[in-house]
Amino acid sequence: MPRGDEKRLTPQDEDFSAWYNELVLRAELADRGPVRGTMVMRPYGYRIWELLQGELDARIKATGHENAYFPLFIPESYLHREAEHVEGFAPELAVVTHAGGKDLEERLVVRPTSETVIGEMFAKWIESHRDLPLLINQWANVVRWELRPRLFLRTTEFLWQEGHTAHATEAEARAETATALGFYSEVARDVGALAVVAGDKTASERFAGAVTTMTIEALMRDGRALQAATSHFLGTNFARAFDITFTSEAGVLEHCQTTSWGMSTRMIGGLIMGHGDDKGLVLPPRLAPIQVVVVPIGRDAERAEVVARAEALAGELRAGGVRVRVDDRAHLSPGAKFNEWEQKGVPVRLELGPRDLAAGVATVAERLGEGKVAVALDEVVATMPERLAAFQQALLARSTAFLADRTAPAASLAELAVAVGRGFASILHCGRVECEDTVKEATTATPRCVPHDAPDEEGPCAICGQPSAYGRRVLFARAY
């Protein structure tokens, strides 16, 4: 089928990476910035982020957290106060050495994450048990110098939210870590229509400075995993480094128990690779900047009429809370428009031509459907919310089935190698980093998580045969 002057996307099976890079640019989600590794989020991509932000922010606020804003620049010495933290982040730092026309006395780090500067402020604000829990979230940009940058997935600067909380007891802080992971899972599944596995990271994959790290892991269409969000129980590691203390009800000075958790613009990469196909993006309706595109079809004398009717139809849909665009560009053919909006992942397309109008129908095509159907105009409007909800459900069902189909148990390194070629390998694992390294060298796969909902199981490690740790299976995969 001719596609006008639009070049064909490289098929996923041919080169998934090329498919991804082409699609991000052609769908106008993002562009490369002038500085290597930086990204420009174009309006279409940024709007997805705004919709995701709105969903996540509502859940963060509903659970008692308040937004605040902390400085971009952190004195370099702060990072050194928590030994594991600086070791983890030092190689990725961008450093300001010069400002206001002078060399600075102390170098300033551009925040790679804000535990240190927020820890310093928490220490100042928290005095008594009455000040706890302190539940703070920040929407911000962060910088981590990337050697192998990729749009959305690994960019030198990215946008995220980072929650930071302080509690009187370990139990409360651990519960908070789970609460945060809970709304990440909910947003991924119910909003992003992405199946995810929630679990704990093994020691080697923990956040630098954390006692435990929880994660949600999604599976991309090429069988690689993507860490979509993480939530960390930090124990008293940062409280000790920054002297975050409180006087308990009993009058005793104690260190706070802290947590941190974040989801970033990387999630958009997950949506692209988790749902997209050879035609382009497939966006879940709840995050689609345009849920319905109306394409009026007609030339010359007919044109004014169909455009007017398309605008009227769009107005009715809009009144029902649907995000609609009428594509009335005169210089493009209908076919070129169809391809463009398919590539941009718009869930529903309505075609409106003179014959449709005469019959009182619109021709409806869904992004994941085959063919088109004629639907009465008033019914199109009345049923659109259900149609979009059904699309959302079908996309989640597809993602859930895909993840289940691509997860396989493995009892040896050879079996694991086969499984991670398709998706997740589920293995009994001794928990030693030596075995993880063996897997990584042989297959490039890494431990993704110890799933929270896996059944109890013990036995010999699939790699070394020593007794398994964790009391359940561990998921390995090649990952982004």
Place this chain on the structure above:
Amino acid sequence: MPRGDEKRLTPQDEDFSAWYNELVLRAELADRGPVRGTMVMRPYGYRIWELLQGELDARIKATGHENAYFPLFIPESYLHREAEHVEGFAPELAVVTHAGGKDLEERLVVRPTSETVIGEMFAKWIESHRDLPLLINQWANVVRWELRPRLFLRTTEFLWQEGHTAHATEAEARAETATALGFYSEVARDVGALAVVAGDKTASERFAGAVTTMTIEALMRDGRALQAATSHFLGTNFARAFDITFTSEAGVLEHCQTTSWGMSTRMIGGLIMGHGDDKGLVLPPRLAPIQVVVVPIGRDAERAEVVARAEALAGELRAGGVRVRVDDRAHLSPGAKFNEWEQKGVPVRLELGPRDLAAGVATVAERLGEGKVAVALDEVVATMPERLAAFQQALLARSTAFLADRTAPAASLAELAVAVGRGFASILHCGRVECEDTVKEATTATPRCVPHDAPDEEGPCAICGQPSAYGRRVLFARAY
């Protein structure tokens, strides 16, 4: 009246600057960050920003602009492409020289504003007249190294939105500049309850690289002006520097006409100083994080009952869209709570004690009112939206009257010196920078703007006697 253990704020008349600094910290709007000149926006202050963002973002989107996000880091060479621009910003730049463990080949500037990097991207995206107008907005942090930092007013890093647009004709771009100033005026007046004067900057106060700069100027309670937002017509200055061209309908390659415009967290400083009094903040209801605070009053056996009734009342108000807080802290006296919420500028306080409950009333105190009144509970709920709207209107009326009262014509430097001691001096001005310098040296006042709505008037310059420029009077003031 005893104020518990809360220290008295320094009165405005005694030391306005001390009043401001104390209030920002005590009302928990913001705190100083660890790096000199940086600011932490605490939840109460950040919530005001979120409410302001919501109002402004809705207006930006309603006028056809789309949000996007551009990189924080800009190659230093970009700033040099527009000669006036680099001259204006060079002294304030923070520079990254080191990243990812290595010295960088090209130094990176942390964006002080984004005309350059956005110009580079516009050049890439715009080809034809069909791509115009391009109407983009960005919510972001920017960095300008400040020698004399003050919380909200001048911080090394601040949050803002920056609109950037490209047009085919000068007339369209000039109209866009006015559109942006229009929604700034509307937000300042209708949302912030701050009277502002909208006008053009004189040449000496223009944005570095602009052809014309429009501004809205508010008057603080100490008689100093505050520039609350600006909108710039950039002509083809940046289009030439970054090669932003388009092919016209006639097939001719032309430079675009561009604009930029911004409002920042500085506006919060304007709200504090434009409305506050010796008791503390006075927040306009539309931007108040808490519009109504309910203070249950009762001890021991009574306490549970009044707290329950206060929660029920708050629930009813919340259902009506009112932002309410119940202050049921047991360890503070009612008087201490009254002072705290007055200092935090909450528009309406409802006291609920056993006698109120017995009489079926709440005791109502407004932040700007004298004394208290008893109002039937159902009436309190039913009339709260009107009460808040009336408060909002009264605050704007007070601000409008204040600005009018503090604006005086002046026909000489001596008269100007008196006028700028109270507020705005309105003078006929020759337009020469020499006269502006004379005023500045004698009084520290600067030209704030040539008001758009001033009547036509000409005559001798108040300073030098030469013929006036602009065809109308110019406002001078001491400014933040």
